[in-house]
Amino acid sequence: MCTCCLDSKKPSFIVALWTFILCSEFIVRTPVQAVMVIGSSLPIFAAPGDDVILPCHLEPMFDVQGLTVEWSKPDLKPDPSDRLSRVEYVHLYRDRKEVPDMKMASYFRRTELFMDAMKHGNISLKILNVSEEDNGRYRCFIPKLRSRVKAAIVELVVDPNYAKNLTTDKPLHPKILQTPDPQDTTPRNSRSRVSVVVVIFAFISVVAVAAFASCFSDLLQQRLNKQPEDDETQR
Incomplete structure (x- = not known):
């Protein structure tokens, strides 16, 4: 200098x-910035018989294809007759595939993930033909994610009167409500x-x-x- x-x-x-x-x-x-699991701050509304998507994703974008993804209902108590107090899942993804053996019987063949979008951090859960029994809070959880925020909560409200508020210009069934775009791979904060x-x-x-x-x-x-x-x- x-x-x-x-x-x-x-x-x-x-x-x-x-x-x-x-x-x-x-x-x-x-x-x-650490990777975080983000759900929806607002409830997801649907009418009985609808197909819905519970939005959940990682931010910034992160490939989760090789990780375990668990969807469960945290407000449900374990079966008292089960000595092992095993958790029953709404949907369980492990070893790059669905594990149906550990799912709740009421959700058998009714749930799925966007497999191609998981490499972009989309772990949203699609539930087919919802009913009032599906009401409640859902928890998406990645146990092996190196982050302090490994889980998020999404609330689903199935209301028979919800269909009355929808426009009749479009067919009511089938429809997907609150649907994130699985092809949208642009990280929001990048x-x-x-x-x-x-x-x-x-x-x-x-x-x-x-x-x-x-x-x-x-x-x-x-x-x-x-x-x-x-x-x-x-x-």
């Missing part, structure tokens, strides 16, 4: 240097994070260019001021 920059009376270079250091520390020390990083680097670049420009300007000015003195000395 040139001596003139350190000796310059102008504080602009020092301010720019400290700004550069602080921004660099911010970028280096800012942790990568673009915003990239934009922030781009803005920070652009700011650093502008500050650095301005600082070095000020440095060389001072150096040039000193040389110009020194040249007449040298000419007088030579004379």
